[in-house]
Amino acid sequence: MALEKYGTAYTRISHTASSSSQxxxxxxxxxxxxxxxxxxxxxxxxxxxxxxxxxxxxxxxxxxxxxxxxxxxxxxxxxxxxxxxxxxxxxxxxxxxxxxxxxxxxxxxxxxxxxxxxxxxxxxxxxxHMPNNSVFHHLHSSDITPLSWNMRLKVAHDVACGMAYLHEASNIQVMLGDFSSSNILLDENWNAKLTDIGVAPDQNDERIFSKKRKHPTQYAAPEYFYTGRLTSMCNVWSYGVFLYELITGRHPQDFNVPKGGDILVEWVEPYVKTRNFISIIDPRLEVYSMESVAKLSSIAQFCLASNPIRRPKMSVVLNLVSKIVASISGTLEHPKKDDDPIKDNGKKWSLRALFCF
CATH class of the missing domain: 3.30.200.20 (Phosphorylase Kinase; domain 1)
Structure with missing residues (x-):
């Protein structure tokens, strides 16, 4: 295995892939x-x-x-x-x-x-260049209109597409070590794309790895805190955290709220158990499907299984997210340049391929 040490993500490459890093x-x-x-x-x-x-x-x-x-x-x-x-x-x-x-x-x-x-x-x-900034910017900036629910579903699908490709469909299996909404950018057509992918041949260089391991982000899977070992299942956990970020509009960890509500995955847990989804949906959203919120939350819970073995592969996650998108509308159209995907104007957007890898 190889571990990136100089990009903004610690990216592993599998030597078992059909084209190895070597x-x-x-x-x-x-x-x-x-x-x-x-x-x-x-x-x-x-x-x-x-x-x-x-x-x-x-x-x-x-x-x-x-x-x-x-x-x-x-x-x-x-x-x-x-x-x-x-x-x-x-x-x-x-x-x-x-x-x-x-x-x-x-x-x-x-x-x-x-x-x-x-x-x-x-x-x-x-x-x-990605002119429409990051998903983080559109979720957490107070001076702009937040992303609509339909747009959030599209982002969830786009990200799952990119991750499934990296994990399972590219010649080189890649895992992201710095997954976050700030590393998901939006192009001129509001398609979401993963960035900050990097590689390095030597995982034994501890000059940065040790610092990174001591301060993992709140997207990091529990096992990464203890072992520092990055796997595809770590990425699946990160995606689950990201889904709740899309649903709630809250930071994965918010130091401005009282203890007990500062960690997103812990804060949503009692509401999800009682299926009280109305209490976790981003209050800034005016139009959304409660059924799709519940389904997306179920996928997030699937990804956040404490035992990595019980988490799904990203291709399975992509399949599940695609079904939610398809249930909202048979054909969702891509936003045109004169459309505002931030506001929900009632238009449906299409994903060119639900299974795009």
């Missing part, structure tokens, strides 16, 4: 479909466009800038540039960086933020 590391060339930028090209672009910093986490900053399109040289496209550095001064070697580029270039899915290119000497990664 085989990827032995490739001599970068993926041909990725664009090779120079450090000068990106630095100049960011200077000219007065690049905006859109992320600044433990493992490096992310800036939005504009570059020339290769397909249409007169056109320019917005991109997000990530610097592969961190506050602990642990930088990837060029071999580790090359491995990350090759793996990210090998995985491809509509619900994963797409890697566009790289700047090898500068150890930069260039991604597609």
């Amino acid at each position: 085989n990827v590391a032995n490739l001599e060339e970068m993926p041909s479909h990725l664009r090779a930028f120079t450090e000068r090209e990106l630095t100049k672009a960011m200077k000219v466009t007065k690049a905006t910093k859109i992320g600044d986490g433990l493992f490096g900053k992310v800036c939005k800038t504009v570059v020339k399109s290769l397909e249409h040289p007169k056109h320019r496209i917005e991109v997000a540039v990530r610097y592969c550095t961190c506050s602990y001064q642990v930088k990837p070697t060029y071999q580790e960086y090359a491995l990350q580029v090759k793996v990210l270039g090998a995985i491809n899915h509509p619900n994963l933020v797409r890697l566009i290119g790289y700047a090898y000497n500068a150890r930069m990664l260039v991604y597609e």
Whole structure:
């Protein structure tokens, strides 16, 4: 197994997959479909466009800038540039960086933020820009209209699609170590995509891993607190927490509420046991289906089984979420650019494929 140490997620790759990380590391060339930028090209672009910093986490900053399109040289496209550095001064070697580029270039899915290119000497990664911010932003910012219930169901489905692909359908089995609503971004058509996927060849480097293990997020499965071992079932638990975040509009852990209500999965438990779902639904929602709330809560409980063996695979979760979406409407249409998916305007949105991996 391999554990990422320099991205914002600790990502494991299974050597039992049909294409192992070791085989990827032995490739001599970068993926041909990725664009090779120079450090000068990106630095100049960011200077000219007065690049905006859109992320600044433990493992490096992310800036939005504009570059020339290769397909249409007169056109320019917005991109997000990530610097592969961190506050602990642990930088990837060029071999580790090359491995990350090759793996990210090998995985491809509509619900994963797409890697566009790289700047090898500068150890930069260039991604597609996601203009509609993160799901966290739309759930927890007080100055904007919250996501509608239909949109939350779509997000739940999109995320399940991306995770099922990473776990079970890609040539390289990937598990996310920093799953959170802030790492789920929305594109121009309000499709949800997972971001911050990274890799590294050595799981024994404790320089960052030990710090991360001591301070796991409230999305982390109970067994991860004790062992620090990341598995696909840890991701399933995280998804269950996220479903309750969508249902309630509350943070997984809220330090601004009294003890006893600060941990989301503990707060919902007595209401779920008595099927008092009206008490946990986000009070800002005006239109929603109580039946679909109950069904989504049941899936969350399935994912939050204390025994990892009893948790479902993500393909099973995707199947269950798809059935909820299908029960709401036979055909849900994707929102158009002139639609407002934040507000529930009565339109139905379609998911191009309920089983999309």
